Amino acid sequence: VTSVQQSSDIDLFSDAQLEEPYGVFTAIRESAPVVWMSAHQAWASARYGVARSVLRDWETFSSAQGVGLTPELNAMLEGTLLASDPPLHDQLRGILSARLAPKALRSATDFIQREADDLIAELSSVGRFDAISDLAQRFSLGVVSELIGLPEEVRGKLIEWGDATINLLGPLNGLAQTSLPVAEEMFVWLQGVVKSDLVEGGMGRDIYEAAEAGKIDQASAAPLLSAYVAASLDTTTSLLGLAIGLFTEYPDAWRRVREDTATIPSVLLEVARYASPVQWVSRVATVDTDIDGVTIGAGQRVILLLAGANRDPSHYEDADTFDIDRKPVDHLAFSYGVHSCAGQGLARLEATCLFTALAPRVASFELAGTPIRKLSNLTRGWQSLPIQINPA
Amino acid sequence: MRLSLDATRCEGFGYCENEASDLLHLDEAGDLVMDVEMLDEQQSVRAQAAARVCPVGALKVVQD
Numbered sequence: 001v002t003s004v005q006q007s008s009d010i011d012l013f014s015d016a017q018l019e020e021p022y023g024v025f026t027a028i029r030e031s032a033p034v035v036w037m038s039a040h041q042a043w044a045s046a047r048y049g050v051a052r053s054v055l056r057d058w059e060t061f062s063s064a065q066g067v068g069l070t071p072e073l074n075a076m077l078e079g080t081l082l083a084s085d086p087p088l089h090d091q092l093r094g095i096l097s098a099r100l101a102p103k104a105l106r107s108a109t110d111f112i113q114r115e116a117d118d119l120i121a122e123l124s125s126v127g128r129f130d131a132i133s134d135l136a137q138r139f140s141l142g143v144v145s146e147l148i149g150l151p152e153e154v155r156g157k158l159i160e161w162g163d164a165t166i167n168l169l170g171p172l173n174g175l176a177q178t179s180l181p182v183a184e185e186m187f188v189w190l191q192g193v194v195k196s197d198l199v200e201g202g203m204g205r206d207i208y209e210a211a212e213a214g215k216i217d218q219a220s221a222a223p224l225l226s227a228y229v230a231a232s233l234d235t236t237t238s239l240l241g242l243a244i245g246l247f248t249e250y251p252d253a254w255r256r257v258r259e260d261t262a263t264i265p266s267v268l269l270e271v272a273r274y275a276s277p278v279q280w281v282s283r284v285a286t287v288d289t290d291i292d293g294v295t296i297g298a299g300q301r302v303i304l305l306l307a308g309a310n311r312d313p314s315h316y317e318d319a320d321t322f323d324i325d326r327k328p329v330d331h332l333a334f335s336y337g338v339h340s341c342a343g344q345g346l347a348r349l350e351a352t353c354l355f356t357a358l359a360p361r362v363a364s365f366e367l368a369g370t371p372i373r374k375l376s377n378l379t380r381g382w383q384s385l386p387i388q389i390n391p392a
Numbered sequence: 393m394r395l396s397l398d399a400t401r402c403e404g405f406g407y408c409e410n411e412a413s414d415l416l417h418l419d420e421a422g423d424l425v426m427d428v429e430m431l432d433e434q435q436s437v438r439a440q441a442a443a444r445v446c447p448v449g450a451l452k453v454v455q456d
Contacts, residue, residue: 101403329407338401
């Protein structure tokens, strides 16, 4: 049992912690509303109520000073969607939500379902494969490259670029060091992108057209494109892989999904709550303030451990139990408030299409080897998940 | 009491509709439409639930 007081020197980003984070999240949650993490010079909270109220109050807890843990990354993020408050935030978000809001995604549904059906038809005949590289990654990469309208020559780079970029949000540990040159390669490419590089009608080209039309600054175009590139892959891949992993562990849950595929969206809510593909976000206090009796100084950073908040037993009964009847509509896996994931509708749609394709063909999933955790400074998921599917 | 919508934030996720389909709905275009102006006591409970599940916090129950 890990014991944490109101301050702690635990490294939230050590390999051991990233492998198995929940023990420390529980200890942090139980010891105080917010705990000072000396290794990160920031507060951290694993309580549902704290996370929700901090994320709702963007005026007191701002994103504009950056949402990463290093000054270097935060300098690079200046003026981007992730690292801005309203009104700039709303202007940038509007460009993405014009394509990512549920009503805008209707026109993409048939395409995504077809991609899922084709891939699952192919994998069903194989039977044994890696649920990450052969399925989750391949599916989300195919969908996202097409929707953004990226040139062929960069599609093969997308997975490593996305992984590298999100690793930079954490401290400058080994993962971040290794990621620097890879992310650099993406930034160099982004700076050189012109409208005609991107497929007409795609989400990427829309950004450059919005810049031409004066809806956003020219300088905001490349960072917005990077929001698509960096945020759309590892997150969704993690969600899909975690879901399949849970179905290998809970075959009865999968059996029930197959009996009533209308439950897929609500089962996915529980997957997101229980497994939290994105583990944390952070904000900076703009004024001296108070969180449940703990004084937070102006300029201090607060890390909201979404994964810990999603397991808070004061909000979810038997919070450490995976329960597909729970329907946790208020989970925080996509964060909450003005910065609530802009791509959550697409992530849900991709996942719903994929499991809709799997349900009629797959009676059960079984592990066919030892799964390997993917270590990331932001997300939690599988690097490799060898499975065998038993045909229906 | 009434339910106030910040239309610039609403992206039409529609979770609110599951909580209070008598108070608001997504129209055919996918835009949220408020169906009730003033809330009575019972409606305000469902309105709170609808506000609670909005991912972007676009809904609020306000006292006039």
